[in-house]
Amino acid sequence: MAKYLYKLGKWAVRHRKKVIGGTIGILLIIGIIALSLGPSFSEDMSIPGTESAKAGKILEKEFQTSKKPAPGTVNLVLKAPNNQTLETKEVADIINKTIDKIKKDKSVVSVATPAELGNYNKNKQIGYAVVTYDVPAGNVTDRSKEIILQSIKNTRDAGIQTEIAGTVAFSELEIGGITEVIGVVIAFVILAITFTSFLAAGMPIITAVVGLEVGILSILIGTNYLDIPSFALSLAAMLGLAVGIDYALFIISRFRQELSKGHSLQEAVAIATGTAGSAVVFAGVTVIVALVGLAVAKIPFLTMMGLSAAVCVFFAILIAIIFVPAILGLLGHKIGPSRENKLLAILSNKKEVKESSKWGNFVTKRPWTVTILGVLILVMVCIPFFHMQLGLPDNGTKSKETTERRAYDLLTEAYGPGYHSSLVVLAKTDKNSGDIKQKINVVTEELGALANVKNVSPPIPNKSGNTYMISITPKTGPDDIQTTNLVHSIRKLSDSLTSKDQIELLVTGSTAVNIDISEKLNDALPLFATLIVGFAFVLLVIVFRSILVPLKAVLGFLLSLGATLGFVVYVIQDGNLINLFGFPTSSPVLAFLPVIVIGILFGLAMDYEVFLVSRMREEFTHSKDAKKAILAGLKDSGGVVTAAGLIMISVFSGFMLAPDPIIKSMGFALTFGIVFDAFIVRMALVPAVMTLMGKAAWYLPSWLDKLLPNINIEGTTIQTEVDERYKNNKKKIPTRVKTDRVHE
Structure with missing residues (x-):
């Protein structure tokens, strides 16, 4: 793959004006189509096959007089x-x-x-x-x-x-507000420090925005043909912008390194595309696989969320390996070779700058201390995860500044919290079985006798008289565990009535639907997490030709995942620090948030693992010195991974400032997911544990090595060929010409 990307980089430079013009043209065409069609989001969050969904269809069929939408x-x-x-x-x-x-x-x-x-x-x-x-x-x-x-x-x-x-929304969901701009501004500052150049700092943001616009407009077109929820757009924008900036950062960083070695501009772009571009493609495909993997849960709206975000990541990859090289071919000579990197200077040890960094020396000299301290911190933050309660947001979770939240509070004051959690029970029976009305009246009395029931409405029959609709108002709100228990109690009562009186009770209504969605998503978590971890292990074994390095990587991912969800529960559900983070009230964790976090955090964690450890493997392959490999990885890739992590945090935290509870909770979870994974796991635990493992970290049985395909994501083959060709040409070129090549 590296060789093809190397050639693609050269082609993009040669045809830079056509590539740039073509990209802008495609953007304009997609924009015109999207504007002409307009958005058509679906807010249907039901899950086919659940009891509430089944009851909902019966309710619509038996009691809805018109086939038109409500x-x-x-x-x-x-x-x-x-x-x-x-x-x-x-x-x-x-x-x-x-x-x-x-x-x-x-x-x-x-x-x-x-x-x-x-x-x-x-x-x-x-x-x-x-x-x-x-x-x-x-x-x-x-x-x-x-x-x-x-x-x-x-x-x-x-x-x-x-x-x-x-049902008519007045507090509309907005994309691209001031909060997202704040995140982009912070990202620009980080890039300016990293590149020591405002022009170089602006390039990743501009190219990321181009890719994001193509992705978002494509999703808007897709809403006319697929049932895509509105909040899927925010998740796609959040992720597409973050990875778009990161991927451009990796390629531009490598380009400047190659330019400083004396390569021509075209050659430097080609090498950067072949080497860093290979890692970008690998990392991006990993994120896409994780997002598409959300379909495993077999929940339609969750599948659409994953596919929407995957579209933005896909365009971020294409922009990084085609559009970015073309931009570098046009403006690359103005950003010049890498100057002293301020971010690396902070981490570097001037006395040992050629071999290590301050942080690398600190970790490798105290591996046990760093490992024990890092694991203890993550385990302690994990603890709240074990009492996590899932739910879906309603007007009660919105800010008190919104009219919907104030209306919610007024209705609670007037009728009690159960007003918002009303249940619809359908009693189905054979119309020829005895005295139907008498049996239904007995059932109504039994429903009223259940715990946590405030009142039960008189049963309403359908035209054929074999199905009755009964409304129940609980004493507690929709997010209360007692309301969930009431739904289960009704279904348990149905089991006994079905065998005794041939009466089946089906529960539906928004509260029952939300309960079923939460439980379905909760059941899907173990399977999805197992598939993700298994996929990660196999993938990393192939990439790093090791058993212990992938094992360490997936265990680190599980620790960062547990810490992320634990901290989400601690703040959002338990209500600690909610004022600090701007949450209007404590509430259950967004039902689909854990699955989303697993998919996205896995992809990003593998990004950082690959960019950091691939450099270690490259050094170990040459020197066979495990400690030297760790120091080289932290010195050469640590600064870029740190910058990438900070950029992710700045973009995600921008969305965390949004007023909408769904967007806010996703931004919050992903922000701290990157904090835990990039800085505690990848930058601390990974080098510390690898120091303890020594050379054993790179052990792979010879029989397994022969079976595994060879994926060269570092692009070392083309790097070796280019270096050899450059050395041979260097001997033949006069000094003045060699100097000119640096500035070509």
């Missing part, structure tokens, strides 16, 4: 001023005027007042009106939303607290 609704949650009620004449008049104003919108089918719905709370201070549109929630226009916002100013000005709930 119309969008807006609930205006109202709270009267102190010492007044919603029935007070002045208050009621203002509410009626507001509703009359909303009715003028031609998209509005009907508006039901709190009085008409009879939904006042006990003191009649809180209630809600329901606005129904003639289109699904996703198709309600911005103009209609603006009419709602303008209309409720009347009630708010009169002292009536008015908040918005319902």
Whole structure:
């Protein structure tokens, strides 16, 4: 592969203007197509095959009168001023005027007042009106939303607290806000320190943004044909930007090294593409495999999230090995050979700068101390992981600055936390089996007698009379473990009723669906983690021709993964330090977050392992000195891995500042996942443990060595050929010409 990439690098330099122009042209074409089609995200997070999904289909079939999608609704949650009620004449008049104003919108089918719905709370201070549109929630226009916002100013000005709930979203998800810009600015500063050049620092960001735009626009086009959730776009943007910058960083760093050796600009670009480019392709494909591997869980929306992020990583790879070399061919002579690297200077020992670094000397002289301390830190942070509770976000997890969260709190105040966790139970039976109504009434009584039930509605039959719909309101909220236990209790009751009275109970509703999704994802974790770890071990055995190095790598990955999820539980679920990190309230861990973290962190961990340990293997192959190999790896690759890790952290932390709880939690988890893996595991535990293993780290049975394919990701073959060719040419070229080649 290295030879093909070497040739690709040369081709990109020769045709740099065509490559750059063609890339911009492709971007414009994709942009025009994406804008013409528009986005069409799917918010369906159901999982086929679960009991709640099965019940949902029956509910739709037996009780939905129209086959059209459900119309969008807006609930205006109202709270009267102190010492007044919603029935007070002045208050009621203002509410009626507001509703009359909303009715003028031609998209509005009907508006039901709190009085008409009879939904006042006990003191009649809180209630809600329901606005129904003639289109699904996703198709309600911005103009209609603006009419709602303008209309409720009347009630708010009169002292009536008015908040918005319902299926129509008002706090929209945004990509590319100020928080993401902050992350990019920090990344630019890190690159400027690394390259000691503002031009060189800007190049990885510009090329990463180009790749990201192609990826994001491709996903937007895909939303018209695939069921892609909106938050998949944020995950793809987060990962695509981070790896795009990192991959360009690796190639540009190698390019400057080769330029400083005296190679021509074209040759330096070709070598960088063949060597660092090989590692980039390998690392990128590893990330893609991990993301595509999310399909193992057989959860549609999770599969789409993985595929969307994989698309952005794929374009990041193409940009790194084609577009970056073309840009270097055009501007490479302006960034020049590597000057003194400030980041490496911080880590370097001036007295031993040619062989080692300060950090390398520290770790190799105290391997037991570093190993024990590193493992203890990670194990301690892992502990909260063992009481992790999964769930899905709702309006109750949003910031109190959003109207949806304030509406959620008002409804809780009025009707209790169970209002948000209502369950729909379908009682199915054979219409010819005895007195159906009497049996259903007995079932309703049994449901009401279950623990944690606040009230049960009268059963409603379908047209054929063999299925009854029963609504249950629990005493606890949707994220409470007692609500989950109630769902299981209903299903357990169904088992006994099916055998005794031939009545089957099916539970659905958003709360039951979320519980099933969380449990399904929790069940998928062990299988997915096992497949990922097994894949990593086999892959690294092939790459590093060793047994112990891959074993150490996967054990380190498991430690960093456990620490990441443990810290997520400690902050997000247990509520520690939530103010520091800007979380509005404690809540269960996002149901699909552990699977996402496993997939992404695995890919990035293998990136750092490859870039760091491949240099160690290269040195050990030549010197057979294990300690010297470790020092060389930390000195030559440690600074780049450190910079790459800091860039990842800066980009992910930018998303961590986003207000949306889904994006915020993903940014938080990935930020600290990189902290634990890049800096504790890869930069500390890896060299420390390899120092303890000595030469045994590189042992591989000869019979196994013969069986394994040879993957030369370091590109040592082309490096040897180029160096040999350069030495031969150097003898034939006059001094003045050799000097000119450096600046070519």
